[in-house]
Amino acid sequence: AKHTDQHEGRLYSIPLQEVKAVFPHGLPHRFQQQIQTFNEARVMVRRPALEILGYLKGSNLAHPAVRYVIYGERGTGKTMTLCHVVHYCSRQGWLVLHIPDAHLWVKNCKELFHSSYNKDRLDQPLQASVWLKNFKTSNERFLEEIKTQRKYIWGKRESTEEGRPLREVVEQGLARVRSASDAVGVLLRELKLQSPRGSFRLLVAVDGVNALWGRTTLSKEDKSPVAPEELTLVHNLRKMLRNDWSGGAIVTTLSQTGSLFKPSSAYTPQELLGKEGFDALDPFVPIPVPNYSPREFESCYGYYLERRWLQHEKAHTEDGKAELQFLSGSNPRQLDRLAGPL
């Protein structure tokens, strides 16, 4: 969908099949509920998203990948902006590497295995396999086209030859859960090596990128805490996020809601990323996401009215609208929660 500045504040809908194909795992939970209720997915076009799209259109693919960091207070729509960008890129035909929430990889992991590839690191088979499954659904056709460049040995008996399509790597990872994280690593490396060639364009979209440099809640068997570098998934992802490849773009979001050990009022890149993360991501384009502007608020309110989401009689009046705006402080999440019981 081609959007320009005039479309700011309007909502555009995505057909449901595309939603399932492009976003198997990316959308926020509440938005998924809303899709189910309304039977359609409508995303609002907002200024930050338009900014990113403009940069993407104008970016030169021969240069190293530009990094964009979307940040803002809680509930202002960062994940939704990311999804908007992802959808646009998939429509344009890019290969999308979408990681729904990096925080899921650093906390609440039930199984941790020592990596076969590298003795120091730890594997997370569950999360890796889940992610591989979703990646398969979202990027079916690319998996056929891209070929591996090296031979990879998974275990005693399995190995992948050179020149085989990436689909086999993915299926290998899914079949043998133990080596799923290594499969992910292989995938990422292949994509990185091949994208400068220009046959396809790569978009790396990571939500909750501050998880990669913070602390983890996991611990090893001897109860010592695990640093993020020791996790294979995190390590490989960090390699992706470095600037040394070209032919695509990296769009990331900071998220405070899932972040560990950080105060709830922190929302700037410096605070949430920490010194390490900030240095690693250093030359990036920051994109703040504010609360709704009056126009956006009106359009959102109009949408709820249209779909008869607001049942209360007083919600239809001007006073009701002013009240909603006051109480929610023009924060999208608050508005959503307020409008729910009405």
Added chain:
Amino acid sequence: TLRLICTTTAVQKRNVGASGPEKYTEAFIKKQIEEFNLGKRHLANMMGEDPETFTQEDIDRAIAYLFPSGLFDKQARPLMKHPTEVFPEQRKIQWGEDGRPFHFLFYTGKQSYYSLMHETYEKFLNVQKHQDQLTAQDLPLQKEKRNLAGSRWLTKIELEEMLLEKVSDDDYSRFIRLLQKLVALPCADIEEKYIQKFSKEVPVQLQKVVIEPLQHDERGVAFSTGEGKRKTARATAVVYDNGTGKITVNGIDILHYFPVLQDREQLLFPFQFLGRIGKHDMVCTVSGGGRSAQAGAIRLASAKALRSFVTEKEVEFMRQAGLLTVDPRVKERKKPGQEGPRRKFTWKKR
């Protein structure tokens, strides 16, 4: 063995306490007054001040300094006052050595009441005579109305204190009716002094709350301030005109300061009531109390500030809606013998 037939008067007295409150003799009172004055001079010496110009307030302050007491009841604390204030006025003995009473109405039982009624009726007749004289001379009758609205008659208790004897309800109402009849006469001004003994000024009860006018700051925007409190929280609010509806508390936006919807609804209430949600900006400072108390305090402060922006009728509406009244509910004190203010200890049968 001798049986005592005639018993002493001490045993004959049945009830010692039935004779009524102690009677103080005049000599006793005089002695108390002398002691008080001496004590006053000693106290002044002790405090290093001039004995001649030592007033009652100075005495109170000195006593409070020398005998600090933590008792809550002010009347239970150490007290040094003139004996006439301490000892209640009592009737001196009404008859002389020969047993003959001084007053001619003594045997009526209520001598002072009847003498008062007689006096008042005398004045009444006086006024009527004066009135007849004036009509006989065809002079205009003076008609200067006393200010009845600002004065009230003495209450029954006050009358009892004045007469030093009990007055029944009937008698009291008769006396008041007589006074009213007296005042109703046109020429009652002659006995004005006598009537003033029985009337008291009523202080003006209705204090109209003054609504402050709007002030203007440097940019020319009109604003007004208000203060509010609730439970232990104190808040001050400054409401600016021509705003967008943004509210800042202690420098923080309300979305961040009050994450709970209920508190934000409390803030919204005054503006919503007047229908001015998006028109005013507000900057407030609040301290003390908990989250709900702070919200209530800010609500009261903003309602008080909005009074200057709004007509009197709407102020009356706000008052009736309860937006302008201070909430008197405070934490109740824990009582001894109970676990909390109301909760008793668990009752065990044995």
